Amino acid sequence: MNLPVFETAAAAPPAQRTTNDVIRQQNLGAVLSLLHLHGALSRAQLGATTRLNRSTVTGLVMELIELGLVREAPATGSNGRVGRPTLDIEPDDRVAALSVRAEPQAVTVALVGLGGVVHARLRHDTASPPSPRRFVQIVMSSVEAMRADIDRHYRVVGAGLAVPGLVNANGSVLIAPPLQWQRDPVAARLSDELGMPVVAGNDASIGALAEARFGVGRGVTNLLYIGGAMRSIGGGVIIDGTLLRGTSGYAGELGHTVVDPRGRRCVCGRTGCLEAEVSLALLEPLLGRRKLDEDELDVELGVVRDSVVMAEVARQVEVLSIALTNFVNAFSPETIVLSGYLGCLLSVSRERLAEAVRVQPLGAEGRAVRLERAHLRSRLMLIGPAELAFADLLANPAGVRP
Ligand SMILES: [Zn+2]
Numbered sequence: 001m002n003l004p005v006f007e008t009a010a011a012a013p014p015a016q017r018t019t020n021d022v023i024r025q026q027n028l029g030a031v032l033s034l035l036h037l038h039g040a041l042s043r044a045q046l047g048a049t050t051r052l053n054r055s056t057v058t059g060l061v062m063e064l065i066e067l068g069l070v071r072e073a074p075a076t077g078s079n080g081r082v083g084r085p086t087l088d089i090e091p092d093d094r095v096a097a098l099s100v101r102a103e104p105q106a107v108t109v110a111l112v113g114l115g116g117v118v119h120a121r122l123r124h125d126t127a128s129p130p131s132p133r134r135f136v137q138i139v140m141s142s143v144e145a146m147r148a149d150i151d152r153h154y155r156v157v158g159a160g161l162a163v164p165g166l167v168n169a170n171g172s173v174l175i176a177p178p179l180q181w182q183r184d185p186v187a188a189r190l191s192d193e194l195g196m197p198v199v200a201g202n203d204a205s206i207g208a209l210a211e212a213r214f215g216v217g218r219g220v221t222n223l224l225y226i227g228g229a230m231r232s233i234g235g236g237v238i239i240d241g242t243l244l245r246g247t248s249g250y251a252g253e254l255g256h257t258v259v260d261p262r263g264r265r266c267v268c269g270r271t272g273c274l275e276a277e278v279s280l281a282l283l284e285p286l287l288g289r290r291k292l293d294e295d296e297l298d299v300e301l302g303v304v305r306d307s308v309v310m311a312e313v314a315r316q317v318e319v320l321s322i323a324l325t326n327f328v329n330a331f332s333p334e335t336i337v338l339s340g341y342l343g344c345l346l347s348v349s350r351e352r353l354a355e356a357v358r359v360q361p362l363g364a365e366g367r368a369v370r371l372e373r374a375h376l377r378s379r380l381m382l383i384g385p386a387e388l389a390f391a392d393l394l395a396n397p398a399g400v401r402p
Helices: 020-038 043-050 054-066 132-153 186-194 203-214 280-287 294-303 307-331 340-348 350-356 377-395
Strands: 070-074 087-091 095-102 106-113 117-125 155-163 173-176 181-184 198-202 223-228 233-239 335-338 370-373
Touching: 020 043, 020 054, 020 087, 020 377, 043 054, 054 070, 095 132, 095 186, 095 377, 106 132, 106 377, 117 132, 117 377, 132 186, 155 186, 155 203, 155 377, 181 186, 186 198, 198 203, 198 377, 203 223, 203 233, 203 377, 223 307, 223 340, 233 340, 280 307, 294 340, 307 335, 307 340, 307 350, 335 340, 340 350, 340 370, 350 370
Parallel strands: 095 155, 155 198, 223 335, 335 370
Antiparallel strands: 070 087, 095 106, 106 117, 173 181, 223 233
């Protein structure tokens, strides 16, 4: 099994030569991560994948059961058999994280259990981008609405927050143009109010992480994720299983790759960025629609015959093609995942975009790059932020008390 490895949430190599406690912690984390990412497995499968012996696996599973993080469940396919039913081990999805997404037009709060199970979600539409203070108020009222359910059924380990902008390692937003936020310690604000740890990150990086773990990128070690939202273009670059962070964690801003030096003004202050040239905002007036979501736009583009609209779609697809060819040459991914608005463009222009990523690098034979639309769709940005919140638990299952 080929697991994407991300920082502390990684299924750590089980047998590093350090003290027994450290090895045990790593092994607990490896087993819990495996179950979190892949769902129910037998003890034998856990042993085969982690390369730990039977008695070690039995001990680790027992400890995880005592910690209330995993549970036994009837094995799939064991129904109807005579004798004692086989039991698999599955992550206990009552162990949960709050998943929060900040967008200019909405604040979404979800409760997501281990294994990527979305238990509940609440979307609060906003007339204009909320200030950081207002944003925290909206999150708190959403959590309050879920409070009775949470108290009765779940153990919450923390919260993860996705922001369309540059977020540093401390969870402070440097700049988030769609929200008009600048230099705000938003994770700390939210953590103070919620009384639990909050980890914040860039929405596209979070999308890349979620697709790599639970979606179309599962098992892919070199993945390029582009898109993320309907109104901005972010990127997430996974190289050799690790999310590329760059200086201060700001790598992957693929939306601000310049594709036309004489083009349109971008929110970042430069001219002709991919995000400015390939934009739903340029298409909506031609369609006579506003605030289209991904599903609605799929329907619109599926039936449109208007030549002006089709010409604008074709222009944007052409620009996107140029950017994709450049990205393939720069990063040499196995798979490119397009999400949000770019996923809609892929659905109507698969042939042209596939051609753009069919590269012939110098001296090498032609190599096909898989081009996929994000699979998780509306669940992507619910599962993704929760992954940030689960990271500490997966790294050290005995050290985190929900
Ligand atoms: Zn820009």
